[in-house]
Amino acid sequence: MSSPYPPLPPRPPQPGGTPEGGGLRHAHWWQHTWVRYGALIALLALSGLVILALVREQTGTQGFLVGLGLAVLPVPLLVAAFRWLDRVEPGPWRNLVFAFAWGACAAALIAIVANSFATRWIATATADPSSADTLGATVIAPVVEESAKAAAILLVFLFRRRDFTGIVDGVVIAGITATGFAFTENILYLGNAFGTDQLSGDSGIASVTVATFFVRVIMSPFAHPLFTVLTGLGFGVAALSADRQRVRRVLLPLCGLLLAMVMHALWNGSSTLGEWGFFAVYGAFMMPAFAVLTWLVVWTRQRELGTVREELPAYAAAGWLTPAEPYALGSMRARRLARDHARRHLGKPAAREVARYEAYATSLAFLRHRGRLGRAGTDFVVREQELLHELWRRKDIARPALDHAARMTAPPVPVAMPPWPVHGVYGVYGHGRGHGRPTGPSRHPQYPYPQSQPHPHPHEPQPQPQPQSLYPHPRSPQPGYSGYSGYGPNQP
Incomplete structure (x- = not known):
């Protein structure tokens, strides 16, 4: 039985490889993925062992265990909060695991070693230990700690660029990294507080530990x-910039890092502002900043859902999605209902497949949005093919669940595909079989939408629409050009 699915073009040859995906023919040993992953895991594991030994040496075994038990309490709540923010386009778990491990092990180790060395050097140079502690807390620590945490965001931004597409991704990676760092730091502070209570003669957890x-x-x-999220915002906005805007892509993360250092220094310096300095800084700066950033991230998440609803109808019109799917995929409630429907009727594996379908469809919408704005990279066509292929593999399981969710959550008025061309939310699209060059001031390329024409014999069976390819013709795109060419499957 022939499938209406248009065949995917062959995968383009990799550098030095073959069209079949042979990869690098003469790759050096350090260019293999497993070597890089192995080196990264070894580095983080070694950092973890060293930081474990240093913290235990400072707190003692009993203090370490008490600090560990108390410091772990906020971690699940913070991780769950950042995962909730990332529900629209959830990133891979390996990125989050790396971010947490980097913050808890590598960044914490860098901070302890660098802060101790700098404080001792200042105390020796000035012969004033008290001023050295103050300078270390308000100047050295913010610079060292925020730079160490920002390194994790930079690594994900550079080497996992496909998973780092906007503000929410930057916030999530930054927040998870900082959660890991705060976890290790809390073990140290709580363990030392417990040791202080023990030296004062108190048994068990006493006043200093409680405070x-x-x-x-x-x-x-x-x-x-909160501090590191400012750095993540800088990287997130940089991810939305075009590749040619190199100055902006460098300056924005640096500005975010500088703001994180300033906020961190203000927080650490609140203890030197008198008895009520901490509460003044907490109420005047920390809480308002936390509220503003929370509103910004939630607003960005809602805007991402709007992007999904605006971009996916192009694929529904071409036959890759059902007309109800863009609406269902643009609603978190409908997504949850679709997963629940699949789990109830087909089990947990089906629910996981629906979740993957939702994630791939969201990535496809964001990719098309960047392409329309001229921000997509040269791998736009290959990435689009990969995402559509993943969607088509899971359509038999995901489509019934999403259609059910759309029926359960849709407004009373039926959701119908708009006639073409469209003036409004989706821009102004052309009709001809052109080469996809931007038309008019909107700079929107032409897309191969099927024209809605009345059937001459309405009582006869009407042919069902077949999926059309949205891929550019091999002759059409040039390096760096993002957009569709307007060629359909029936064209030469």
């Missing part, structure tokens, strides 16, 4: 994530 727990875990578990 430290209240300030660091109850009042300000979001402090480190």
Whole structure:
């Protein structure tokens, strides 16, 4: 039985390889993926062992265990919060695991070593240990710690660029990294507080430990994530910039990092502002900043859902999606209902497939949005093919669930595909079989939408629409050009 699915073009040859995907013929040993992953895992594991030994040496075994038990309490809540923000286009778990491990192991180790060395050097140079501690907390620590945490965001931005597409991705990676860093730092502070209580003769968890727990875990578990999220915002906005805007892509992360350092220095310096300095900074700066950033991220998430609803109808019109899917995929409630429907009727594996379908469809919408704005890279066509292929593999399971969710959540008025051309939300698209060059001031390329014409014999069976390819013709695109060419499957 022949499938209406248009055959995918062959995968383009890799550098030095073959069209069949042979990869690099003479790759050096350090260019293999497993070597890089192995080196990264070894680095993080070694950092973890070293930081474990240093913290245990400072707190003692009993203090370390108490600090570990108390410091782990806010971690699940913070991770769940950042995962909730990332529900529209959830990133791979390996990125989050790397970010947390980097913050808890590598960044914490860099901070402890660098802060201790700098504080001792200042104390020796000035012969004033108290001023050295103040300078170390308000100047050295913010610079060292925020730079160490920003390194994780930079690595994901450079080497996992496909998973780093906007503001929410930057916020999530930054927040998870800072959560790992705060986890290790809380073990140290809570363990030292417990040791202080033990030296004062108190048995069990006493006043200093309770006060430290209240300030660091109850009042300000979001402090480190709040600082580093400013850096993540800089990287997120840079990810939305075109590749040719290199100055902007460099300056924006640096500005975010600088703001994170300033906020961190203000927070650390609040203890030197008198008895009520901490509460003044907490109420005047930390809480408003936390509220503004939370609103910004939630607003960005809603805007991403709007992008999904605006971009996916192009693929529904060409036959790759059903008409109801763009609406269902643009609603978090409908997505949840689709997963629940699949789980109830086909089991947990089907629910996971629907979740993957939703993630791939969202990535496809974001890719098309960047292409229309001229921000897509040279791998636009290959990435689009990959995403459509993944969607088509899962359509038999995902489509019934999403159609059910759309029926359950749709407004009373039936959702219908708009006639073409469209003036409004989706821009102004052309009709001809052109080469996809931008038309008019909107700079929107022409797309191969099927024309809606009345059937001459309405009582006779009407042919069903077949999926059309949205891929550019091999002769049409030039390097760096993103957009569709307007060629359909029936053209030469």
